[in-house]
Amino acid sequence: MTTYTAPGTQGSVMDYRSRYDHFIGGEYVAPAKGGYFQNPTPVTGQTFTEVARGTSDDVERAIDAAWGAAPTWGRASYEERSGVLLAIADRMERNLEKLAVAESWENGKPVRECLAADIPLAIDHFRYFAGALRGQEGGISQIDQNTVAYHFQEPLGVVGQIIPWNFPILMATWKLAPALAAGNAVVLKPAEQTPASIHVLLETIADLLPTGVLNVVNGFGVEVGKPLASNPRINKVAFTGETTTGRLILQYASENIIPATVELGGKSPNIFFDDVAASRDAFYDKALEGFTMFALNQGEVCTCPSRALIQSGVYEDFLAEGVERTKSIKQGNPLDTETQLGAQASNDQLEKILSYIDIGKQEGAKILTGGERVEMEGDLAGGYYVQPTVFAGHNKQRIFQEEIFGPVVSVASFDDYDDAMKIANDTLYGLGAGVWSRDGNTAYRAGRDIQAGRVWVNNYHSYPAHAAFGGYKQSGIGRENHKMMLDHYQQTKNLLVSYSDSGPGLF
Amino acid sequence: MNSAESAVPERVAVTAEAAELIRRLREAHGPLMFHQSGGCCDGSAPMCYPAGEFRTGVSDVHLGDLIIDGVPEPVGFWMSGPQFEYWSHTHLTVDVVAGRGSGFSLEAPEGVRFLIRSRLLTDDELDRLRG
Secondary structure: OOEOOOOOOOOOOOOOOOEEOEEEOOEEEOOOOOOEEEEEOOOOOOEEEEEEOOOHHHHHHHHHHHHHHHHHHHHOOHHHHHHHHHHHHHHHHHOHHHHHHHHHHHHOOOHHHHHHHHHHHHHHHHHHHHHHHHHOOOOEEEEEOOEEEEEEEEEOOEEEEEOOOOOHHHHHHHHHHHHHHOOOEEEEEOOOOOOOHHHHHHHHHHHHOOOOOEEEOOOOHHHHHHHHHOOOOOOEEEEEOEHHHHHHHHHHHHHHOOOEEEEOOOOOEEEEOHHHHOOOOHHHHHHHHHHHHHHHHHHOOOOOOOEEEEEOOOHHHHHHHHHHHHHOOOEOOOOEOOOOEOOOOOHHHHHHHHHHHHHHHHOOOEEEEOOOEEOOOHHHHHOOEEOOEEEEOOOOOHHHOOOOOOOEEEEEEEOOHHHHHHHHHOOOEEOEEEEEOOOHHHHHHHHHHOOOOEEEEOOOOOOOOOOOEOOEEOOEEOOEOOOOHHHHOEEEEEEEEEOOOOOOOOO | OOHHHHOOOOOEEEOHHHHHHHHHHHHHHOOEEEEEOOEOOOOOOEEEEEOOOOOOOOOEEEEEEEOOOOOOOOEEEEEEHHHHHHHOOEEEEEEEEEOOOOOOOOOHHHOEEEEEEEEEOOHHHHHHHHO
């Protein structure tokens, strides 16, 4: 067991600077209008640094820098681009603890997750796209004996990326690695809730990147996100967030006729068929842990398994044991490696979760455990902590239909396979789902019948590179985490060549 | 039955604190609108934009207008139709809390965030809404 010392205090493995400017053209640049905003840690509620409050002037400057770098980077050899990504991964690996503590402090998530998941996954992601790029081949189509169609992948140019706050470094990496591999220059806007940890990453890797290839402009959505997403000088926009902003970004993209990928969340069902309880063995224990996965990352995951659907034959027993497992979750100081549940990322997030617990109670859903804010003691007293909460209810209740983004699961029972599929698909969203069964046929059929882009079968919350991730229905457009994401950052150039000496004879 | 009871009940209201914020945002940004978001991160929260910034379409439902002293025009409140199907049995109140916000909502730089508080519509309200 280790408890990391808080950043900024003696003995910490990392310190934040007192202020972060924009990173534009390979150097730190003060915001054009001179404003800064304060950045609190959700661990204690106390401000630990201030960050540049960008405006459209800063966005334009960043796009200038990106366009200055894009032509050279786009023509760089695959070996060179791949090499940069591999070097980034190596550098991150050597700074794992520092990056993990930085992210935990800024986001409020348990440091054990940063150490074991967020940062190692980000490292692997850079390596994966370094490899995917080297393996990419264009196609050659023989149209007839003397006519050949060549297909080349070309970079888009400059792309805008808007990053969410739930995995500040990993989500930035999901977008950065394919964009950079594909040969684009990037203007990236971190979330205003977590604007600083990306700069700790930048300090670690900036010297590995050619000047201007990656530019980071901090600030608020309306002041930076909008001028970036609506800018006629970007060639693609990528966004992770919610539906209204997603639609707004798609509207801006339509004005400029550029591609957009949007990942907009979900209300993921986690389905437990009767046969999981055929034996009280390791698999049963694994399924119970799968139920409890709603609390991972404080529920602040787009694929949070926030609807647990349990077959009626085992409903009472399985749910009772799931509640017991939930009660055993260790909540506390995120910098303690024993902590399993940390702080919600911001005060408004905390308030929103509490407002959903309120409407859940009004609608008649029953709280089986949790349901309250946690008042911590000492330094943590000002932080944003919520008890892991289990509701029992039915699928028409709003807590079953809206992404709460907190450690809250809504549980309902189902009678048979068809009932399970009906409830599972009765949602606006289709990002993730879980299926738990010892019967391979049932699990396979359910996996295919659920309208979601990622269905975990007998596991949950695993995010390896090389497994495509993205949404059906209102959960968005595009797939991340897979080599197919290179296509989202490239144009296809078709060179249609005639090797014939004779013309077609039309004129 | 008096006229107040027979009138169509409101679906959306606003707290005094939120109304004060809307007045300030109106002065800075001109006429305003709300669109209720769903989905992850900052979803399930109302987004406030300059009127017309977010283009509503045939799939959107106009839940009502917020009438606020000092704001010359009504502030429209919208939600996507499919989302409304799951929300239609609840009454919404726009409130505001301290927070960092996100999305492109206008209030985020002020260090506050609009938030929806909900209550169930009564049977009587639902009957009258169905007309």
